[in-house]
Amino acid sequence: xxxxxxxxxxxxxxxxxxxxxxxxxxxxxxxxxxxxxxxxxxxxxxxxxxxxxxxxxxxxxxxxxxxxxxxxxxxxxxxxxxxxxxxxxxxxxxxxxxxxxxxxxxxxxxxxxxxxxxxxxxxxxxxxxxxxxxxxxxxxxxxxxxxxxxxxxxxxxxxxxxxxxxxxxxxxxxxxxxxxxxxxxxxxxxxxxxxxxxxxxxxxxxxxxxxxxxxxxxxxxxxxxxxxxxxxxxxxxxxxxxxxxxxxxxxxxxxxxxxxxxxxxxxxxxxxxxxxxxxxxxxxxxxxxxxxxxxxxxxxxxxxxxxxxxxxxxxxxxxxxxxxxxxxxxxxxxx
Amino acid sequence: xxxxxxxxxxxxxxxxxxxxxxxxxxxxxxxxxxxxxxxxxxxxxxxxxxxxxxxxxxxxxxxxxxxxxxxxxxxxxxxxxxxxxxxxxxxxxxxxxxxxxxxxxxxxxxxxxxxxxxxxxxxxxxxxxxxxxxxxxxxxxxxxxxxxxxxxxxxxxxxxxxxxxxxxxxxxxxxxxxxxxxxxxxxxxxxxxxxxxxxxxxxxxxxxxxxxxxxxxxxxxxxxxxxxxxxxxxxxxxxxxxxxxxxxxxxxxxxxxxxxxxxxxxxxxxxxxxxxxxxxxxxxxxxxxxxxxxxxxxxxxxxxxxxxxxxxxxxxxxxxxxxxx
Amino acid sequence: xxxxxxxxxxxxxxxxxxxxxxxxxxxxxxxxxxxxxxxxxxxxxxxxxxxxxxxxxxxxxxxxxxxxxxxxxxxxxxxxxxxxxxxxxxxxxxxxxxxxxxxxxxxxxxxxxxxxxxxxxxxxxxxxxxxxxxxxxxxxxxxxxxxxxxxxxxxxxxxxxxxxxxxxxxxxxxxxxxxxxxxxxxxxxxxxxxxxxxxxxxxxxxxxxxxxxxxxxxxxxxxxxxxxxxxxxxxxxxxxxxxxxxxxxxxxxxxxxxxxxxxxxxxxxxxxxxxxxxxxxxxxxxxxxxxxxxxxxxxxxxxxxxxxxxxxxxxxxxxxxxxxxxxxxxxxxxxxxxx
Numbered sequence: 001x002x003x004x005x006x007x008x009x010x011x012x013x014x015x016x017x018x019x020x021x022x023x024x025x026x027x028x029x030x031x032x033x034x035x036x037x038x039x040x041x042x043x044x045x046x047x048x049x050x051x052x053x054x055x056x057x058x059x060x061x062x063x064x065x066x067x068x069x070x071x072x073x074x075x076x077x078x079x080x081x082x083x084x085x086x087x088x089x090x091x092x093x094x095x096x097x098x099x100x101x102x103x104x105x106x107x108x109x110x111x112x113x114x115x116x117x118x119x120x121x122x123x124x125x126x127x128x129x130x131x132x133x134x135x136x137x138x139x140x141x142x143x144x145x146x147x148x149x150x151x152x153x154x155x156x157x158x159x160x161x162x163x164x165x166x167x168x169x170x171x172x173x174x175x176x177x178x179x180x181x182x183x184x185x186x187x188x189x190x191x192x193x194x195x196x197x198x199x200x201x202x203x204x205x206x207x208x209x210x211x212x213x214x215x216x217x218x219x220x221x222x223x224x225x226x227x228x229x230x231x232x233x234x235x236x237x238x239x240x241x242x243x244x245x246x247x248x249x250x251x252x253x254x255x256x257x258x259x260x261x262x263x264x265x266x267x268x269x270x271x272x273x274x275x276x277x278x279x280x281x282x283x284x285x286x287x288x289x290x291x292x293x294x295x296x297x298x299x300x301x302x303x304x305x306x307x308x309x310x311x312x313x314x315x316x317x318x319x320x321x322x323x324x325x326x327x328x329x330x331x332x333x334x335x
Numbered sequence: 336x337x338x339x340x341x342x343x344x345x346x347x348x349x350x351x352x353x354x355x356x357x358x359x360x361x362x363x364x365x366x367x368x369x370x371x372x373x374x375x376x377x378x379x380x381x382x383x384x385x386x387x388x389x390x391x392x393x394x395x396x397x398x399x400x401x402x403x404x405x406x407x408x409x410x411x412x413x414x415x416x417x418x419x420x421x422x423x424x425x426x427x428x429x430x431x432x433x434x435x436x437x438x439x440x441x442x443x444x445x446x447x448x449x450x451x452x453x454x455x456x457x458x459x460x461x462x463x464x465x466x467x468x469x470x471x472x473x474x475x476x477x478x479x480x481x482x483x484x485x486x487x488x489x490x491x492x493x494x495x496x497x498x499x500x501x502x503x504x505x506x507x508x509x510x511x512x513x514x515x516x517x518x519x520x521x522x523x524x525x526x527x528x529x530x531x532x533x534x535x536x537x538x539x540x541x542x543x544x545x546x547x548x549x550x551x552x553x554x555x556x557x558x559x560x561x562x563x564x565x566x567x568x569x570x571x572x573x574x575x576x577x578x579x580x581x582x583x584x585x586x587x588x589x590x591x592x593x594x595x596x597x598x599x600x601x602x603x604x605x606x607x608x609x610x611x612x613x614x615x616x617x618x619x620x621x622x623x624x625x626x627x628x629x630x631x632x633x634x635x636x637x638x639x640x641x642x643x644x645x646x647x648x649x650x651x652x653x654x655x656x657x658x659x660x
Numbered sequence: 661x662x663x664x665x666x667x668x669x670x671x672x673x674x675x676x677x678x679x680x681x682x683x684x685x686x687x688x689x690x691x692x693x694x695x696x697x698x699x700x701x702x703x704x705x706x707x708x709x710x711x712x713x714x715x716x717x718x719x720x721x722x723x724x725x726x727x728x729x730x731x732x733x734x735x736x737x738x739x740x741x742x743x744x745x746x747x748x749x750x751x752x753x754x755x756x757x758x759x760x761x762x763x764x765x766x767x768x769x770x771x772x773x774x775x776x777x778x779x780x781x782x783x784x785x786x787x788x789x790x791x792x793x794x795x796x797x798x799x800x801x802x803x804x805x806x807x808x809x810x811x812x813x814x815x816x817x818x819x820x821x822x823x824x825x826x827x828x829x830x831x832x833x834x835x836x837x838x839x840x841x842x843x844x845x846x847x848x849x850x851x852x853x854x855x856x857x858x859x860x861x862x863x864x865x866x867x868x869x870x871x872x873x874x875x876x877x878x879x880x881x882x883x884x885x886x887x888x889x890x891x892x893x894x895x896x897x898x899x900x901x902x903x904x905x906x907x908x909x910x911x912x913x914x915x916x917x918x919x920x921x922x923x924x925x926x927x928x929x930x931x932x933x934x935x936x937x938x939x940x941x942x943x944x945x946x947x948x949x950x951x952x953x954x955x956x957x958x959x960x961x962x963x964x965x966x967x968x969x970x971x972x973x974x975x976x977x978x979x980x981x982x983x984x985x986x987x988x989x990x991x992x993x994x995x996x997x998x999x
Binding site: 064066089090091093094097098100101102105106107108109110111112116119120123124151153164167170171 | 698699700701883884885887888889890891892893894898902903906907
């Protein structure tokens with residue numbers, strides 16, 4: 001399938017925050033997402049990575065219109081869902097769903113898991129045998145069907161996450177936003193859930209937007225990767241390319257900061273250590289937003305925000321000085 | 336080998352609850368050597384944090400602690416609260432995962448650190464103030480004299496962690512215990528903090544116990560690794576030895592379950608950690624172990640020397656073929 | 661290989677066990693085998709039972725209510741009956757004795773029976789006020805919390821204004837307003853009737869509940885399971901009804917108990933001012949009994965004040981303890997249990 005199932009163009013999301021200083025109230029804008037565009041084709045996974053303040057979670061919410069985009073289009077199978085009426089939206093929701101990060105708060109503690117999984121069916125007015133559907137879904141995610149009567153607190157984190165996945169599948173969606181789906185799980189459990197997601201993708205032809213900060217997991221599951229920094233996309237391309245030939249200084253710093261579970265690599269590789277913390281999205285730096293921490297920033301970076309385009313690396317980069325040599329994570333002798 | 340700074344022998348912790356005792360730690364022997372960075376790795380329920388919280392006397396009053404925990408020769412188990420308080424903060428200090436909850440939100444940073452200094456050392460307020468600024472500078476906080484006067488909420492996550500480290504090292508502790516210090520931080524900030532911890536360790540010539548679940552972090556900074564499962568130590572050894580030829584099925588399973596560069600199916604460890612209210616008999620890992628036999632249920636395996644590693648698997652020798660790469 | 665079945669450590673902690681060596685085909689993270697668990701409601705009930713004071717109070721209250729409900733049997737005399745059918749001497753102001761366990765009042769009625777009738781009226785007023793207050797307050801609070809905006813601001817300012825005045829003053833003023841304004845009469849009924857008082861108390865009672873529910877709504881609104889419901893297309897009404905209110909039962913029940921206590925107390929206070937209920941046909945209320953005995957506190961007829969006050973205190977204490985128990989029972993101690 002080469003038809004894009006999701007096309008996001010120039011997505012913008014701003015939050016207004018009121019700060020009261022004395023008797024005045026100052027309105028500030030949090031530029032959570034500033035002009036982000038990407039597309040996902042059917043059956044594919046786009047990994048969206050970034051740190052705090054990058055806006056990746058906000059993108060995930062906007063794409064489903066759980067948050068109203070300030071501007072931009074979100075075209076799902078050709079229909080711009082940012083513009084449809086609330087009523088139409090409700091019907092469209094069947095096609096795209098979300099799995100949340102925290103298995104401990106994504107299920108209503110007072111409802112049985114069966115009721116939680118069946119709720120989408122009830123809300124969308126889908127008839128038929130809900131109990132059977134719930135049982136099928138539980139089996140699909142690797143749980144026993146007779147657990148439908150139990151309550152969330154009786155399950156472990158990994159199991160609850162599976163229940164969340166079952167709920168997301170209840171309406172037979174074709175696209176799922178996975179918001180840090182394994183971050184809150186123990187390492188040995190993560191693998192099981194990651195496998196499940198891969199199996200489901202193959203079985204059901206699902207497309208995923210996989211939002212995460214754990215770069216090793218993202219690399220494993222994604223076909224393409226988009227790197228975000230302070231509301232902007234800085235690099236975007238096939239997973240292997242972004243991992244082995246990162247062109248943007250931020251991507252390079254990010255990759256070099258990720259600890260690899262291999263002492264030989266860890267002890268000998270060169271690392272790019274960034275100074276300071278991620279700036280606040282309330283007042284992002286002018287020009288290129290990364291320039292305040294960028295080891296190679298020049299004057300032009302403060303004036304001219306770099307466009308996201310292919311500058312000869314083979315995939316789009318938003319930097320005036322994209323790197324061709326890099327510190328690869330498997331490279332022991334770095335530049 | 337020099338005298339261990341912190342020595343645990345048959346250290347046990349259990350929490351009494353409505354339904355019985357939750358046996359969080361079930362007999363740990365451990366020596367923390369001077370100048371080393373010992374990484375303690377485990378997942379939920381392993382008891383990795385509880386072990387050290389218990390040593391430091393930071394657990395609720397009705398917690399049952401037994402065994403021995405000697406800090407610089409002084410026994411901490413059963414010692415009076417006063418005695419424990421004197422040692423902790425001075426000879427041993429702890430930093431936590433969430434700096435926001437460890438710092439007092441209504442006190443300036445300088446107040447909190449000078450309090451720390453003055454309660455363990457006999458110095459004047461001015462001297463303490465100067466020392467505070469020095470410490471903040473040491474941990475990499477820009478404009479330390481100005482920022483010392485700020486409140487915790489005025490610092491970002493990474494900066495707060497630095498402040499917490501400054502507080503911890505204020506009295507030149509011999510042992511620094513870091514409980515998941517970077518788990519809540521962004522990966523680029525994590526890298527900075529890990530660098531800082533290593534730098535501090537060198538300058539203070541202290542021992543560091545780093546509690547974490549991240550095998551990458553361990554690979555980056557640790558000298559020795561201790562793997563814990565269900566309240567017991569299952570494997571321990573020098574970093575390269577453990578990573579090169581892990582001998583315990585759990586360690587091996589953990590490493591295998593990590594995503595690597597291939598897109599092949601991952602290998603999780605089936606099942607989930609056991610319930611510590613009623614831990615299984617024998618080896619707690621046997622329910623999830625593909626090499627378990629009847630004998631594994633008989634008694635809790637103790638840690639024994641196995642080549643250059645210590646491990647708690649009765650089949651370690653037999654499984655050498657399967658487990659070494 | 662044998663399978664161990666472990667029991668849950670704590671009501672909120674995860675439970676699991678795995679099946680050694682037997683791998684369920686295709687399943688990586690094996691489904692745990694859980695022991696029959698309890699719904700959050702049952703768990704709360706269990707916790708309630710551990711609160712000794714609450715349990716005792718519940719029993720005492722139950723007995724009291726039983727007495728009241730079975731008043732034709734339990735009360736020894738009718739409402740207006742004299743103690744001695746035959747006017748054999750004076751019935752008035754008799755001290756406690758065999759024919760009148762709590763003595764008689766200045767008209768010759770048996771105090772014990774009067775107290776039973778009085779408790780009935782007071783409980784009706786108290787429970788009705790509390791129930792309607794909670795219902796009204798929950799709806800207003802939920803709407804204010806979900807929608808925010810102008811409605812929320814207006815509601816909150818109203819509650820702020822009313823809460824700024826001492827309750828007694830407000831009650832007295834409102835009472836007189838309600839009885840003076842003629843067009844509300846059909847709504848509120850005759851001044852002093854039970855309906856009148858219930859409406860009066862509800863006018864002030866909904867506010868505390870509304871604040872509470874609003875706070876609950878605002879905190880629960882951002883929880884992921886609510887977002888999940890929105891992601892599936894749930895309307896706001898459904899979210900409030902199916903997700904927010906059920907998760908707020910605890911605070912609501914506590915509010916209810918506090919409301920009953922408050923209403924009973926307010927009724928007694930109004931009675932002391934002489935604005936007590938006029939339940940009609942000679943009926944009485946606990947408040948009226950207490951108020952009527954104002955004089956006798958100093959005088960020789962001690963029983964006229966001690967018994968009504970004692971019962972009032974007992975009733976209030978019981979309901980308060982039950983409220984305590986409910987609060988402990990429904991307080992989510994560690995709903996995020998992790999092994």
